Amino acid sequence: xxxxxxxxxxxxxxxxxxxxxxxxxxxxxxxxxxxxxxxxxxxxxxxxxxxxxxxxxxxxxxxxxxxxxxxxxxxxxxxxxxxxxxxxxxxxxxxxxxxxxxxxxxxxxxxxxxxxxxxxxxxxxxxxxxxxxxxxxxxxxxxxxxxxxxxxxxxxxxxxxxxxxxxxxxxxxxxx
Amino acid sequence: xxxxxxxxxxxxxxxxxxxxxxxxxxxxxxxxxxxxxxxxxxxxxxxxxxxxxxxxxxxxxxxxxxxxxxxxxxxxxxxxxxxxxxxxxxxxxxxxxxxxxxxxxxxxxxxxxxxxxxxxxxxxxxxxxxxxxxxxxxxxxxxxxxxxxxxxxxxxxxxxxxxxxxxxxxxxxxxxxxxxxxxxxxxxxxxxxxxxxxxxxxxxxxxxxxxxxxxxxxxxxxxxxxxxxxxxxxxxxxxxxxxxxxxxxxxxxxxxxxxxxxxxxxxxxxxxxxxxxxxxxxxxxxxxxxxxxxxxxxxxxxxxxxxxxxxxxxxxxxxxxxxxxxxxxxxxxxxxxxxxxxxxxxxxxxxxxxxxxxxxxxxxxxxxxxxxxxxxxxxxxxxxxxxxxxxxxxxxxxxxxxxxxxxxxxxxxxxxxxxxxxxxxxxxxxxxxxxxxxxxxxxxxxxxxxxxxxxxxxxxxxxxxxxxx
Numbered sequence: 001x002x003x004x005x006x007x008x009x010x011x012x013x014x015x016x017x018x019x020x021x022x023x024x025x026x027x028x029x030x031x032x033x034x035x036x037x038x039x040x041x042x043x044x045x046x047x048x049x050x051x052x053x054x055x056x057x058x059x060x061x062x063x064x065x066x067x068x069x070x071x072x073x074x075x076x077x078x079x080x081x082x083x084x085x086x087x088x089x090x091x092x093x094x095x096x097x098x099x100x101x102x103x104x105x106x107x108x109x110x111x112x113x114x115x116x117x118x119x120x121x122x123x124x125x126x127x128x129x130x131x132x133x134x135x136x137x138x139x140x141x142x143x144x145x146x147x148x149x150x151x152x153x154x155x156x157x158x159x160x161x162x163x164x165x166x167x168x169x170x171x172x173x174x175x176x
Numbered sequence: 177x178x179x180x181x182x183x184x185x186x187x188x189x190x191x192x193x194x195x196x197x198x199x200x201x202x203x204x205x206x207x208x209x210x211x212x213x214x215x216x217x218x219x220x221x222x223x224x225x226x227x228x229x230x231x232x233x234x235x236x237x238x239x240x241x242x243x244x245x246x247x248x249x250x251x252x253x254x255x256x257x258x259x260x261x262x263x264x265x266x267x268x269x270x271x272x273x274x275x276x277x278x279x280x281x282x283x284x285x286x287x288x289x290x291x292x293x294x295x296x297x298x299x300x301x302x303x304x305x306x307x308x309x310x311x312x313x314x315x316x317x318x319x320x321x322x323x324x325x326x327x328x329x330x331x332x333x334x335x336x337x338x339x340x341x342x343x344x345x346x347x348x349x350x351x352x353x354x355x356x357x358x359x360x361x362x363x364x365x366x367x368x369x370x371x372x373x374x375x376x377x378x379x380x381x382x383x384x385x386x387x388x389x390x391x392x393x394x395x396x397x398x399x400x401x402x403x404x405x406x407x408x409x410x411x412x413x414x415x416x417x418x419x420x421x422x423x424x425x426x427x428x429x430x431x432x433x434x435x436x437x438x439x440x441x442x443x444x445x446x447x448x449x450x451x452x453x454x455x456x457x458x459x460x461x462x463x464x465x466x467x468x469x470x471x472x473x474x475x476x477x478x479x480x481x482x483x484x485x486x487x488x489x490x491x492x493x494x495x496x497x498x499x500x501x502x503x504x505x506x507x508x509x510x511x512x513x514x515x516x517x518x519x520x521x522x523x524x525x526x527x528x529x530x531x532x533x534x535x536x537x538x539x540x541x542x543x544x545x546x547x548x549x550x551x552x553x554x555x556x557x558x559x560x561x562x563x564x565x566x567x568x569x570x571x572x573x574x575x576x577x578x579x580x581x582x583x584x585x586x587x588x589x590x591x592x593x594x595x596x597x598x599x600x601x602x603x604x605x606x607x608x609x610x611x612x613x614x615x616x617x618x619x620x621x622x623x624x625x626x627x628x629x630x631x632x633x634x635x636x637x638x639x640x641x642x643x644x645x
Contacts, residue, residue, distance in 0.1 A: 042644050052562075060560070087523055095520050098513060 005148070005175045007033065008158045009132045010167035012141040015041045021143070021165035022047045028161055030153060033146040036136035055113060055120075062112025063105045070104035071097060132173055143167070183641075185632055186485055190625040198614045198621075205610025212604025216274035271342050273598050279339035281605045284590040285612040286335060287444050288468070288583055290328040291461075292616060295469025296321025297398050298433055301426035304401075304419070309639030310496055313488040313630045317476050319405060321469070322398045323623035324616055329391030332444070336387070343594050345450045346370055349377035363450050370447070386443060390436045397429040408633045416635045437462045445586075449593040452530045456515040461589070463511045464582050467504040467551075471578040474501055476620075478568050478575070485629055491566040492643045498565025501578060505555035508582075512548070533592045539600040543588050550581030583609060 012018040018041065025032060032048060045052075078084060079092030089096070118124070136142040145158055153161075155172075162170045271279070296318035303311045340347040350358030352367050367376035370383040401422050408418035438458025446457045454460070474497040480486050481494075519527045534540045554577050564570040584601075591599040630637065 056561070087521055089521075095513075095517050098517070 005146070007132065007173045007175075008145045008147065008155065008162065009171045009173050010143040010145070010162035010165070011133060011135065011169040011171070012143065012166060013139075013168050014166075015044075015141060017166035018141045018143070019043060019047050021162075021167065024165045025143075025145075025161060030145060030150050030158065030161065033144040033149075035144075036132060036142040038137060038139060038141075041141070055117060058116040059109045059113045062116075063109035065112070066105040066108030067101055069108070070101040074100060130175055133171070144173070183488065183632060183637070186487070186629040187627075188480065188485060188621070188625045188629050190621050194621070195618075198617050201610055201617075202614035205607045205614060208603045208607025209611060210607070212602050212607050213274065213278060215602065216277050216604055217272075219274075273595075276342045276594055277599070277604060279335075279342050280591050280594045280599070281608045283335055283339050283343055283444075284586055285608050286328060286331050287590070288586045288609075289324065289612050289616050290332065291465030292469055292472055293321055293324030293328050294394055294433075294437075295465050296473070297325065297394065297401065297429070298466070299469060299473060300401060300405075301397075301429045301433070304423040304426035305430055307423070307636075309636035310493060310643040312634045312636040312640040313486065314473070314477050314493065314497075315405070315631070315634075316624065316627060316629055317480070318469070318473050319402055320620045320624035320627075321472065322402070324619050325391065325395050325398055327615070327619060329387075329395065332391065333384075333387060336384075343448055343590075346447060347380065352376035366450070383443060386439060390440055393432055393436070394429075397425060397432070400425045401429070405631060406627055408631050409628055411633050414633050414635055414637075418633075419635050437465075445589050448590060449530060451526060454515050454519070454527070454530075456511060456518075460508075460511045460515055463504065463508040464585050464589075467501065467508050468579055468582040470497070470500045470504055471575040471582075473497065474571055475575040475579070478571050480629070482568065488630060488637070488641055490643075492645050493640070494568065494571060495562070495566045495645060496643075498559060498571055498574075501575065502555060502559040502565065505551060505559070505578060509548070509552040509556075512552075533596070534588055537592065537597060539595075539597070540588055540592050543584050543601070547581060547585050547588060550577055551585060554581075 010021075012021060015037070018035070018037075022032065022035070022044070026048075035044065035048060037044070044050075074097045075092045078086075083091040085091070086096070132144045133140065133142045143162070145162075147155070147158075150158065159170050299318040300315050300322070302308075303315055345351075346363050346366070347370075348358065350356040351360045351363045352371075353359055364376065368382075370376075370380040371378060372382040374381045404418040404422035404425065408415065408422075411418070441458045441461035445461055446453065474494075477486065477489060477497060478494065481489055516531065519531060534544045555574055558570065558574050558577075559565055564574075587601065587605070634640075
């Protein structure tokens with residue numbers, strides 16, 4: 001994608017220090033690219049001002065699609081295409097359709113959500129994600145700061161800011 | 177992260193203005209009650225709805241007749257319309273229609289509010305058994321609701337002797353006497369469940385013993401759990417001693433409640449339609465009680481928060497309570513549908529008669545469908561988003577809907593089996609509900625004002641304070 005991306009990468013040992021550090025760094029007008037954690041950190045979304053996911057909206061729409069598809073399918077099949085008398089009920093009667101409708105609603109909502117999530121987070125086959133530091137999958141919190149969008153600060157200023165905010169280690173990382 | 181909250185002991189003050197408003201509700205209820213009673217006494221069995229009633233009458237009679245034709249005990253099916261004529265013709269159903277209506281509404285409201293009381297205790301017990309931390313700041317509200325249990329128990333036992341002849345068909349001795357024209361082989365087969373170890377048709381010893389034991393044990397568990405919770409306040413600092421004891425009592429209570437909630441549903445509600453039975457019924461009534469109780473707890477928390485109490489409660493706690501109401505509205509619907517679909521599909525006359533009475537008879541039909549709308553469609557759609565459950569305005573809209581919706585649910589469980597075509601929701605029913613509501617509020621809020629609003633030594637209070645979802 002973008003050629004020659006350069007990042008300053010801060011390594012944090014503790015999530016409490018990390019949360020305080022995020023506040024300090026953002027308070028200094030530095031934009032944080034992203035933070036990678038080995039486990040969910042409570043309150044990190046608020047600290048980074050990450051907007052709430054719109055995935056529930058997609059789930060609702062997929063669910064409604066499932067509901068309507070299921071009802072249409074059953075009403076068409078049992079009511080018009082091949083009417084059958086089951087237990088003396090009307091051809092197209094609502095109550096026996098509900099379980100199938102429920103199942104299809106759940107199925108489409110779930111599959112739709114997974115698909116939407118993959119597309120929205122740009123996950124696809126043969127795409128290799130950027131690894132800022134492999135230790136973010138083990139026991140370290142990794143904060144990446146994009147140099148290009150923080151042109152107001154020099155590398156050294158960013159390095160010392162990260163150090164002051166509690167980073168135990170500061171590295172540089174470039175991607176082609 | 178969390179804002180600094182100074183945990184000072186909070187006490188709820190039951191203000192005279194609120195007490196006055198509850199008394200106004202009580203007086204309005206009494207006026208409605210009197211007016212409704214007067215109207216019911218002066219109508220000749222058929223009120224305004226006579227027109228619709230007759231129409232529904234004919235068609236339902238035809239349907240039920242077809243269906244019961246295959247049954248051996250056709251002449252004796254209490255649920256059929258045929259029986260209705262017998263009752264009107266001075267059969268064994270003694271009391272005047274207005275008295276039956278009065279008894280029905282008293283019994284129905286008492287069962288409904290018993291549920292609110294016992295669910296208070298059930299909620300507390302669940303929190304202990306699940307070792308839940310988030311709720312430790314609000315547990316005193318459901319605990320206060322539990323103080324209604326003894327009142328409900330005494331009322332239930334007294335009421336039973338008043339209403340038994342009209343509400344509980346099985347209390348007629350002739351049903352169990354082979355030589356009597358009233359003899360009913362089906363009810364005779366169920367007689368042991370009510371009368372054991374005494375002779376059928378005498379005093380329902382087993383039934384009464386269950387009622388007394390259930391209320392007695394519920395009250396006992398309530399006292400034990402409450403004692404531990406209040407003694408915890410007197411301890412010098414944060415302690416787990418009382419928490420562990422309360423958890424022990426809670427687990428035993430949950431075991432007891434698992435059985436007693438189901439059996440009480442059969443005893444107090446399902447046995448009104450004596451011929452009919454549903455294996456889902458225990459769960460069904462429990463689900464209705466449970467979601468009503470959750471809505472009531474949420475509503476009280478929201479109003480206390482509005483009045484400046486419960487500083488430890490924030491949007492996250494409200495969110496959890498909202499999720500409870502949302503989830504168990506769906507749970508109730510699931511049980512409702514589980515009961516309905518099987519009966520609908522199997523189409524066995526002795527089972528379907530229950531739903532035919534409720535779906536196709538004029539006074540109950542609209543309640544039957546309103547029930548689904550108020551208790552499923554509205555909470556489901558209104559509570560779906562995260563924000564709806566976190567904002568007090570929406571909670572104040574949906575929780576009353578759920579409470580009123582389930583009141584109608586109980587109405588439709590109990591009334592059709594007694595009143596047949598003569599039931600309905602009028603001044604009498606609304607007045608009785610208002611009287612019960614004001615009495616319940618007086619008892620609960622008085623109990624709440626006598627203890628601290630949260631346990632300051634609760635081992636999980638700190639967790640509740642930092643609750644974040």
